Amino acid sequence: MSDSRQGTEKAAAPQRKDVRRNKQILLDAAAAVFVTSGVEAPVRDIAARAGVGIGTVYRHFPTRADLIVAVFRHQVETCVEAGPALLASCPTAYDALERWIDLFVDFLVTKHGLAAALQHDNAGFETLHAYFIDHLAPVCTQLLDAAAAAGEIHSGIGGLQLMRGVGNLCVGAENDPDYDPRALVALLVAGLRQPTRSGAVTAHGQP
Amino acid sequence: MSDSRQGTEKAAAPQRKDVRRNKQILLDAAAAVFVTSGVEAPVRDIAARAGVGIGTVYRHFPTRADLIVAVFRHQVETCVEAGPALLASCPTAYDALERWIDLFVDFLVTKHGLAAALQHDNAGFETLHAYFIDHLAPVCTQLLDAAAAAGEIHSGIGGLQLMRGVGNLCVGAENDPDYDPRALVALLVAGLRQPTRSGAVTAHGQP
Amino acid sequence: MSDSRQGTEKAAAPQRKDVRRNKQILLDAAAAVFVTSGVEAPVRDIAARAGVGIGTVYRHFPTRADLIVAVFRHQVETCVEAGPALLASCPTAYDALERWIDLFVDFLVTKHGLAAALQHDNAGFETLHAYFIDHLAPVCTQLLDAAAAAGEIHSGIGGLQLMRGVGNLCVGAENDPDYDPRALVALLVAGLRQPTRSGAVTAHGQP
Amino acid sequence: MSDSRQGTEKAAAPQRKDVRRNKQILLDAAAAVFVTSGVEAPVRDIAARAGVGIGTVYRHFPTRADLIVAVFRHQVETCVEAGPALLASCPTAYDALERWIDLFVDFLVTKHGLAAALQHDNAGFETLHAYFIDHLAPVCTQLLDAAAAAGEIHSGIGGLQLMRGVGNLCVGAENDPDYDPRALVALLVAGLRQPTRSGAVTAHGQP
DNA sequence: CATGAATGAGCGTTCATTCAT
DNA sequence: GATGAATGAACGCTCATTCAT
Incomplete structure (x- = not known):
């Protein structure tokens, strides 16, 4: 770096x-x-x-991705640094995870269109994707691992997966007061505490 | 000739x-x-x-919306009809909800890329949005209400909200074997069983 | 900034x-x-x-109108300036009018095809029409008024009307050696010296 | 075949x-x-x-011209027949000419866009042009000749020329209440009674 | 280096015309 | 003959990107 x-x-x-x-x-x-x-x-x-x-x-x-990366670098680094800090300051790892996701959502929601740009199939944004993956995913994974190690959540999902889910939930939030990405993200994170639905995640019923 | x-x-x-x-x-x-x-x-x-x-x-x-609606129509109607049927046949309302969401995801993921059409900020697709909202949202709401009435989930999210969340989670799934929308959707639905995080949705931790 | x-x-x-x-x-x-x-x-x-x-x-x-106006502008201004000058230099106001109309025809016929732009039903050219009306019509009206005041022509037609007639007569002149717009315009202007046909203009013979 | x-x-x-x-x-x-x-x-x-x-x-x-010709054939023939009839019934040949032109204007003005289609440079309408020329022009010429023979107008313009002038003056009349083609046509016809402006038609003042 | 004029691919859309049914 | 589905050229316009100044 x-x-x-x-x-x-x-x-x-x-x-x-x-x-x-x-x-x-x-x-x-x-x-x-x-x-x-x-x-x-x-x-x-x-x-x-x-x-x-x-x-x-x-x-x-x-390229446009270069510009986007540069514009958001600071915020991304703030998120990166927040990970360990939250882990240190929060009573539980799950709390830290919740708060960190909150930060991530704050970031995405205030940057119009950024969440959409993060979507994998957004051709030409590989640079952007890579930057996010390289910098943020490890932090998220660390928080997940900590919470899983503490038995607060079930393991079974990676940091990148979760981030992409959160990112997607944040798409289209702007300009639409009826859409509340935070409520959905909260649901998603809360879901981590539930035992995995038998077979749901991995097999989802299709042989 | x-x-x-x-x-x-x-x-x-x-x-x-x-x-x-x-x-x-x-x-x-x-x-x-x-x-x-x-x-x-x-x-x-x-x-x-x-x-x-x-x-x-x-x-x-x-119009483009005509085409999209036509592409969607059959699957949408299948989903619409499945709602009451699942409610009748499943042991619990939550089970019915889970299965119905599975169908919805199957639909969105099978007809790859169509999930993106559901995003609110997709200007000019009001017709399409309206079609979805009119046909599917009531079914989803009905399932949610039944599960809430049975005490299986906490109430607090509308059918449309949930559908939009699921829809967003399905965006970009195609062409990306690393992205598993079903796992994320399962998490989201599982989150309904958790009590709402105190203050999470409305305050989301901004100091 | x-x-x-x-x-x-x-x-x-x-x-x-x-x-x-x-x-x-x-x-x-x-x-x-x-x-x-x-x-x-x-x-x-x-x-x-x-x-x-x-x-x-x-x-x-x-916009297209911008282009057309720009193409026209120089000639229009020449015409505008010629009005008072001719009035000052010609023996009679009618002579001035004749000569000014000549200039106008020269303009329209020289810049072949532009006369068509003056036609009212040319949708989307309001800007162009306005430009012509604002700049040329007053000049033409001034000449007409002067000639009428001198008793050289009968009053009863406005400058804009006359200009539109002249303009229309110039349409399609190019590419057609058999069509002589000047002869027709001369006729039109000469008609100003005749007393108005009783009832012709307003009633035009419909019982 | x-x-x-x-x-x-x-x-x-x-x-x-x-x-x-x-x-x-x-x-x-x-x-x-x-x-x-x-x-x-x-x-x-x-x-x-x-x-x-x-x-x-x-x-x-x-072709479109075939259709137009067919649609207007009846009106054209009415005009054709009106020529000799007016000549016979009117006190002067000039009166007959005036009235015939009135008929022609009535015809053109009520047929939206027809006048424009008659313009020479309207490619692909040769059939239409030819039909009009073949049928109407002789009648107009006959009226002009009669009036000229009676000394009521100066000769110097052909029937076709006059018709084209009248036609052009009728272009764009519909949809524009401010444009009065009849007034202008009246002027044009009245101009026939004036002696030709010396040199105007042929030299139009350019040294 | 900075500039912004120039480029042209690309999109939605219309409509005359042809031709299989 | 009648039909109207299919075709595709053509148009207005936008904007990413290049390159001469």
């Missing part, structure tokens, strides 16, 4: 100030536009919002 | 069987393309897949 | 040369295509004629 | 009653649709209005 603490790394650390500034302007603009129009917003809108040319967007973020 | 001096061998069709056949071809093609490209797939692709001209698609299904 | 503490003072920079050139190319191409195919010509044709992509047309002229 | 070998004469007389009836139904339907949607109305609309299949329209009227 390329920590560029100083300018001596072999990677191209941003040299010029104005370039870095432009990049930040772009990130801010993209974040703002993502809120308004979702992560599939026209590149033009982002450039316009940033007050830069379209070419500049492409220079800094060759 | 069609030198019809002699008996046309394939003229067995008395009426416009070819038309009905074309319609079915279109439905099949649409279902298939929906799997590949989602319900927003270009009309051209559907026409190409069906091996017909674009105009033919429009003739049979003037 | 781009805190521009320093730096680029590019504001109000004149447009790039190639851009202006492209715009002119587009105007020329549009005028030419309008001759051939009328103002409803496919945007693609105009783009092709100009040797640019379709997007370029839309960039410079977001 | 499928000459039926049996009894049917090859003469122009429509053979079967139902065929003739269909043709008439089509003409009525076309007339009605032309009023509503103009002579460029979709063929489908006409077929639907007639309650026949599209193919039937094409069988009877291979």
Whole structure:
């Protein structure tokens, strides 16, 4: 995870100030536009919002996924760091899991269209998928494992699986006051405490 | 072409069987393309897949919603009829609910990609949403009410809510062997048996 | 929003040369295509004629009316300025009117096919109509009023009416050497000197 | 050329009653649709209005011009016959001309889009043009000649020219209460009484 | 480096015309 | 003959992406 603490790394650390500034302007603009129009917003809108040319967007973020990843990196890292912290501070691992999922939902729900972009079949977003998987899934798995080890939930589902479920439940939440993803996510997580329905998960009745 | 001096061998069709056949071809093609490209797939692709001209698609299904509803209709009606039947035949209402949800998932997952159509923010599909809501939601609600009345689950979620959750969990399942929507749905339904987490839904832990 | 503490003072920079050139190319191409195919010509044709992509047309002229108005503008303004000038320089107001109508016809006939755009029932060209009405009609009316005040013609027709008549007479003149719009326009204007046919205009002989 | 070998004469007389009836139904339907949607109305609309299949329209009227000619044949012939009659009944030839033009305008104005279809540059309507020219132009010329012979108008314009001018003035009259084609036509005809503007027609003031 | 003009593939949709039934 | 299903060219328009300035 390329920590560029100083300018001596072999990677191209941003040299010029104005370039870095432009990049930040772009990130801010993209974040703002993502809120308004979702992560599939026209590149033009982002450039316009940033007050830069379209070419500049492409220079800094060759693909849309690059931009999305960059925009949300900070939030993702917050989530990543929250995992161990919650585990340490919560009375039970299950509590920590609940709270961590809450954070994840907060994140997804406030980022218009992000949950949809995370869907596996969203071609061209492999970079984004990979980033999420690499960074968040281990944390989620750790929380699940801890809760399972404590006997608070049944094991049988992986962190990535759960995250994808949560992510999917968050799709389409914005713009629809009638849809409450948190209630559904709460149900999903609560379901972890129930014993697995006999045969349901693995066999689901089809030979 | 069609030198019809002699008996046309394939003229067995008395009426416009070819038309009905074309319609079915279109439905099949649409279902298939929906799997590949989602319900927003270009009309051209559907026409190409069906091996017909674009105009033919429009003739049979003037709007995209017409096509989607038609693709859905049969399975929806099967689900609708299954509701009361399961309630009558299952030992408990919760069992009936579980099984009914299984059917619903089977439906969504079998007709790959169609789950995406249920997402609220899919502009222009109000007709489709309405069709689903009108036909399926009452059945789901009935099952939920029965289970709640029997004390088997806690009440607090509507049939439509649950269906949307299940639907969302089924999105993106196709083409991804690593994603098991049934396991997640099982979790979701199992969660109904747990008491609602105190404050989870409404407060979700924001300090 | 781009805190521009320093730096680029590019504001109000004149447009790039190639851009202006492209715009002119587009105007020329549009005028030419309008001759051939009328103002409803496919945007693609105009783009092709100009040797640019379709997007370029839309960039410079977001709506078709914008393009047409731009094509017209120069000639319209010439006509507008000619009105008072002719009134000042001609021996009689009627002479001025005659000459002004000549200019108008020259304009319409020179820019072949553009006369069709003036027809009222040309849906979606309200902007164009408005532009013409706002700019030219007052001039024509002024000339008519002057001639009427001088007793050289009978009053009873408005400037806009006359212009629409002249415009219509110019429609379809191109590509048809047998059609002489000037002769007909001359007749129309000459008719202004005749006393109104009793009842002709208003009752037109229907019992 | 499928000459039926049996009894049917090859003469122009429509053979079967139902065929003739269909043709008439089509003409009525076309007339009605032309009023509503103009002579460029979709063929489908006409077929639907007639309650026949599209193919039937094409069988009877291979081109749109054929249909238009057939629909308006009766009115055209009325105009044709009115020429000599007016000449005989009116006090002056000019009066007859005025009245005949009135009839012509009545005809054009009530047939939505017909005037536009008569415009020379309306490709594919040669049949229609020819029909009008062959049938109406001689009558108009006759009236002009009579009036010129009587010294009531100056000669110098042909019947066809005048008709085209009148036709053009009638374009776009429908749907626009502000446009009064009759007033303009009256002006045009009145202009015939004025001496030709010296040089106007041929030189139109360009040195 | 930054710019934004230019490009053109791609989409929904209409409708004249053909041709199998 | 009659039918109307099928066809596909054509159009307006959008927007991701490239590239000359």
